[in-house]
Amino acid sequence: MKLGLNFVSVTLLLVLGGCSTAPSVGRGPASISSLGAPSKISQGQADDITIYAVGLVGTPYRYGGNTPDSGFDCSGLIGHVYQSRAGVASPRTVSKLQNWGQPVSSDNIRSGDLVLFAQSDVATHAGIYVGDGRFVHAPSTGGEVRLDRLSSKYWSSQKMAFRRP
Incomplete structure (x- = not known):
């Protein structure tokens, strides 16, 4: 059986991700002082979120988009992935994602956590770690x-x- 490049890439990414160290990051749009964070999602759901998110690579960007068929903006991608794989509804805007879930220190991030980017302490972009x-x-x-x-x-x-829903 021939395995697709996407499956091999996702598998490799998950294996490497388990062995990696967290990147160093500066303070951002929310306090990241907690060492760990409780979560609405299990580790298994976080793994499903990760695999599904990587599988959406290549989907067109579309402002306001929130489905694979219509395309995604950053918060639409997050909302679709979390709803599809964990049954968890996320806020629809980046500014509201800034306060969703719990802050996570860079030493404790895991796959499936959110990464938020800010300018002047206001979140302007987000993705899925x-x-x-x-x-x-x-x-x-x-x-x-x-x-x-x-x-x-x-x-x-x-x-x-970083934030953990």
Whole structure:
């Protein structure tokens, strides 16, 4: 049986994510002082969220979009993934995601947590952390859902915080 590249990539990502260390991050739109955080989702659901989110890479960006057929903006992607894989409804805007769930320290992030980026302490973008210092997000008009590294030049220069629904 021939396995698709996407399945192999997701499997490799999950294996590597379990062995990785958390990236160093600065303070962001919400306090990240807690060492861990309770969650509405189990570890199994977090794994399902991660696999599904990575599988959506390549879906077109669309402002206001919240389905694979219509495309996604960043909060629409998060809402679709959490609802589909964990039955958990998320806020529909990035500004409301900023206070959703519990803050998580960068030392305790896990796959399925949210990563939020801020300017002037106001969240402006969000994605789903998938392990190994990577996150899935819907970045901008004309783009598509993609997998990026938190350590990239652009993202590492942003204020970021992590939250666990």
